[in-house]
Amino acid sequence: MPAVVIDGRRISDEIKAELQVEVARLRQEGIVPGLAAVLVGDDPASALYVKMKAQACDKIGVFSDVIKKDNNSSLQEVLDLVMQLNGRDDIDGILVQSPLPRQIDEAAVTRAIEPSKDVDGFHPFNQGLLLAGRPLFEPATPLGIIELLNRSGNSPSGKHVVVLGRGFLVGKPLAAMLSVKSEYANATVTLCHTGTRDIAAHTRRADIVVAAMGRPRFLTGDMVKPGAVVIDVGTNEIIDPAHPKGKRVVGDVDFDSVKEVAGAITPVPGGVGPMTIAALLKNTVKACKLRHENR
Amino acid sequence: MPAVVIDGRRISDEIKAELQVEVARLRQEGIVPGLAAVLVGDDPASALYVKMKAQACDKIGVFSDVIKKDNNSSLQEVLDLVMQLNGRDDIDGILVQSPLPRQIDEAAVTRAIEPSKDVDGFHPFNQGLLLAGRPLFEPATPLGIIELLNRSGNSPSGKHVVVLGRGFLVGKPLAAMLSVKSEYANATVTLCHTGTRDIAAHTRRADIVVAAMGRPRFLTGDMVKPGAVVIDVGTNEIIDPAHPKGKRVVGDVDFDSVKEVAGAITPVPGGVGPMTIAALLKNTVKACKLRHENR
Numbered sequence: 001m002p003a004v005v006i007d008g009r010r011i012s013d014e015i016k017a018e019l020q021v022e023v024a025r026l027r028q029e030g031i032v033p034g035l036a037a038v039l040v041g042d043d044p045a046s047a048l049y050v051k052m053k054a055q056a057c058d059k060i061g062v063f064s065d066v067i068k069k070d071n072n073s074s075l076q077e078v079l080d081l082v083m084q085l086n087g088r089d090d091i092d093g094i095l096v097q098s099p100l101p102r103q104i105d106e107a108a109v110t111r112a113i114e115p116s117k118d119v120d121g122f123h124p125f126n127q128g129l130l131l132a133g134r135p136l137f138e139p140a141t142p143l144g145i146i147e148l149l150n151r152s153g154n155s156p157s158g159k160h161v162v163v164l165g166r167g168f169l170v171g172k173p174l175a176a177m178l179s180v181k182s183e184y185a186n187a188t189v190t191l192c193h194t195g196t197r198d199i200a201a202h203t204r205r206a207d208i209v210v211a212a213m214g215r216p217r218f219l220t221g222d223m224v225k226p227g228a229v230v231i232d233v234g235t236n237e238i239i240d241p242a243h244p245k246g247k248r249v250v251g252d253v254d255f256d257s258v259k260e261v262a263g264a265i266t267p268v269p270g271g272v273g274p275m276t277i278a279a280l281l282k283n284t285v286k287a288c289k290l291r292h293e294n295r
Numbered sequence: 296m297p298a299v300v301i302d303g304r305r306i307s308d309e310i311k312a313e314l315q316v317e318v319a320r321l322r323q324e325g326i327v328p329g330l331a332a333v334l335v336g337d338d339p340a341s342a343l344y345v346k347m348k349a350q351a352c353d354k355i356g357v358f359s360d361v362i363k364k365d366n367n368s369s370l371q372e373v374l375d376l377v378m379q380l381n382g383r384d385d386i387d388g389i390l391v392q393s394p395l396p397r398q399i400d401e402a403a404v405t406r407a408i409e410p411s412k413d414v415d416g417f418h419p420f421n422q423g424l425l426l427a428g429r430p431l432f433e434p435a436t437p438l439g440i441i442e443l444l445n446r447s448g449n450s451p452s453g454k455h456v457v458v459l460g461r462g463f464l465v466g467k468p469l470a471a472m473l474s475v476k477s478e479y480a481n482a483t484v485t486l487c488h489t490g491t492r493d494i495a496a497h498t499r500r501a502d503i504v505v506a507a508m509g510r511p512r513f514l515t516g517d518m519v520k521p522g523a524v525v526i527d528v529g530t531n532e533i534i535d536p537a538h539p540k541g542k543r544v545v546g547d548v549d550f551d552s553v554k555e556v557a558g559a560i561t562p563v564p565g566g567v568g569p570m571t572i573a574a575l576l577k578n579t580v581k582a583c584k585l586r587h588e589n590r
Contacts, residue, residue: 128419
């Protein structure tokens with residue numbers, strides 16, 4: 001029996017609908033959550049992501065301010081902008097779209113964001129709270145994955161999860177988050193990476209596999225335990241002459257072979273991707289509520 | 296063939312001897328590394344730990360200042376002291392001995408320490424750098440364990456390490472540190488805890504087991520793969536009428552049964568314990584060097 005396909009768009013819509021209700025309630029009190037999105041340079045993919053995030057804000061009643069900076073902006077100019085956003089009362093969350101142009105030290109920009117407005121969760125202070133199991137903001141993609149698991153009836157609690165990839169954006173924080181003693185996590189996590197000797201030996205034992213290493217269709221059906229849940233975080237562009245555009249996006253999972261073995265699987269696109277935006281919105285509304293509670 | 300017993304005292308002495316040479320060199324430049332140890336209250340175990348740390352400083356030429364505060368000190372008094380130490384030029388590292396009296400919010404004290412003097416590595420900012428794989432100061436016990444593995448000829452690189460216990464002091468940071476892509480780490484790590492269904496199934500597959508859950512003699516010989524390396528972080532006081540004091544300290548590992556199966560094992564005491572102090576000294580000397588380089 002082929003795997004159940006987990007619908008990330010539907011679950012993401014569910015979260016957005018919940019947030020919309022919360023935002024409406026806040027607005028009745030005269031509070032409007034606000035997100036500032038900083039876009040430096042003219043990378044078309046970055047521009048698209050920022051646009052999608054702003055549209056998602058609009059849809060649920062969150063104010064969004066997209067601020068574009070020139071491709072040759074200096075580090076100081078971007079830091080000045082961030083400091084200004086830190087001080088703005090109408091802005092609860094600040095995101096600086098990655099990647100930044102070469103001349104800009106991304107870590108320095110991240111550290112300039114006031115931790116209470118760091119809705120991307122990448123400030124070292126927030127990463128530290130995450131590791132300590134008392135997070136303020138959890139990074140969007142791992143948070144989206146944990147929501148996806150819980151809301152699709154695949155609670156990770158008590159399960160053995162194998163995470164593939166030790167990246168800063170997904171693998172590392174996800175492993176820490178899944179290990180936390182909470183009803184939404186509480187998993188036994190194995191973190192595999194390029195230094196792992198026999199990845200298949202690990203994945204074959206896993207109840208849940210999360211593939212986040214950026215290698216197209218790496219995880220194949222023979223590497224998965226029958227009935228396991230497989231989450232695909234990859235977005236790899238591959239050449240495909242058969243496709244109208246000559247190329248298409250595939251995940252880190254070989255969908256066709258894995259879906260014959262797994263119990264549940266996320267598609268690419270339409271799996272983890274939409275969850276990331278929902279998680280960002282969730283953090284923004286949280287930031288707004290915390291800022292107003294602490295007054 | 297019974298396991299090789301890893302001598303933590305010898306390896307700790309080796310590190311201290313190296314640090315002593317480094318400190319002598321710094322002193323020739325007129326630089327004396329300094330550690331401030333804050334002891335609040337009259338817990339005898341805490342007093343002993345602080346005394347051991349100060350003595351270890353003395354021995355390698357590091358200046359130490361032990362500052363004692365009354366058991367009923369207020370949070371504000373302790374914060375004021377920390378702020379004062381942050382500003383002192385003769386102090387490179389600050390440690391506040393745990394546990395603190397009830398009325399003092401330990402997290403608030405940790406956050407008050409200037410991250411560049413946080414040689415215990417527990418400030419959220421430093422924990423965040425740790426998770427991101429670009430650490431400034433690594434917490435002493437996990438750092439000591441990684442030194443112990445590498446210096447005893449049991450490099451974790453490419454190995455499967457099972458860590459038992461998801462505590463803030465050892466398990467969680469150690470799992471993150473062992474996963475980093477570096478010649479000293481680069482391990483595939485599984486983090487087990489009270490939420491893990493079958494701990495023995497995990498430990499039996501491990502090349503290295505680190506037991507850090509605080510359960511006396513939990514890990515027994517039948518739970519270990521022949522030839523595995525076993526690191527015991529536990530220090531549990533148990534009643535023992537046969538002992539002159541009526542009690543003694545045992546680890547999380549059942550030494551007698553495990554040593555018949557494992558390839559190498561650390562004793563308690565004399566294994567991880569001494570490494571923790573060596574790691575603290577290492578961080579203090581590092582803090583001193585960084586502070587003088589950045590001038």
